[in-house]
Amino acid sequence: MATFGYTSFAQQVIFGEGALHHLGQATERFGWRQMLLCVTSGAHARGGVARIKAALGGRLALTFDGVAPHVPEEMVTRATALAERAGVDAVIGFGGGSAIGAAKAIASALEERRMGRPTPAAYPTDQPLIPVVAIPTTYSGSEMTAVYGVTREVDGEPRKVTVSDPKIAPKLVLYDPLLTLDLPLRVTAGTGINAVAHCIEALYSTTRNPLSTAAALAGLRAIAHALPHLGASLANHAARAEMLEGAYLAGTALAGVTMALHHGICHVIGGATGAAHGDVNGIMLAPVMRFNLEAAAPQLAQAAEAMGIADRVSAARDQRAAGMAAAQTVADLVERLRLPQRLREVGVREEQLPGLARAAFASRTVHNNPRPITDVSQIEALLRAAW
DSSP, X not given: OXXXXXXXXXXXXXXXXXXGGGHHHHHHHHTOOSEEEEXXXXXXXXXXXXXXXXXXXXXXXXXXXXXXXXXXXXXXXXXXXXXXXXXXXXXXXXXXXXHHHHHHHHHHHHHHHHHXXXXXXXXXXXXXXXOEEEEESSSXXXXXXXXXXXXXXXXXXXXXXXXXXXXXXXXXXXXXXXXXXXXXXXXXXXXXXXXXXXXXXXXXOTTOOHHXXXXXXXXXXXXXXXXXXXXXXXXXXXXXXXXXXXXHHHHHHHHTSOOOHXXXXXXXXXXXXXXXXXXXXXXXXHHHHHHTHHHHHHHHHHHHHHTTSSOHHHHHHOHHHHHHHHHHHHHHHHHHTTOOOSGGGGTOOGGGHHHHHHHHHTOTTGGGOSSOOOOHHHXXXXXXXXX
């Protein structure tokens, strides 16, 4: 009999077209009076910021529109100081993974500042002093997880450092497919592949559990059906809704397990080079799936079945072949969506590869991989093959 552990988070999720209309009422029920809104500088043009301001009225104390990719530490420090002066009691992340990650980092830093000491959760069920609200407009999945990354200087080099804390899982999540209709193809594709990666890593995570597996398989089914349609027509309302549902399931799956080699590598590359997380996901996912096949063939065969590549009988009969087919399907989808396929295409220089491999090897996330990572050369070989 399998053994597993599972920690759930106290979250309210509101999903559906027009979900943003519920923001004012939902935050009122929570009793939040002074909120900070975190967005990128381009978010104003799409109209969502104005709708949030109208919904919250005087309870929106401050809008911080300086969110940058990979959440630089300096940005977090600056926004936290502004939030402290405004007396903020909740932080809203509106946008993609960077905006929601910034909201988590700012809320955590603000709580630490007010308490005068680090405040990580002592118990898995601890609740935050400063809660986070997430309104995703991409498929990055950060809204469902208790993890965020901050890029800071380590030994003179930029490094994306991940933080895990049950308290920073968003307390309120609003999924509104209408907010994704103007998402460009590059962002749609990159964050969509990121959602696929969440499902894959949840399936073969060393801490997987029945709920994470069920959510990952359901998420893969939805994403595999919807994402190709969005590659053909970005204005497909039904595909947008199905894709967002798949991203929700993918984030839920990943929230209950440990990440592994793929996310560890992607975080290191993004933090060190500034390459977009979705782009790096697309480049590295299929190679990492192939690398892990010898340790995770049964789970990758499940992925193949969920993605419609193999039926249950053939997937069970030849798990390795089904897993290889799943990896090839991901690679083909990346190409079909016109995402970068080589690390050199996103600005990674060949001379950076040894340092990136060393940084990844130092990551505890990488060492949660189902196929053990015993030497830095394994990672460097993967990076060179993808370069």
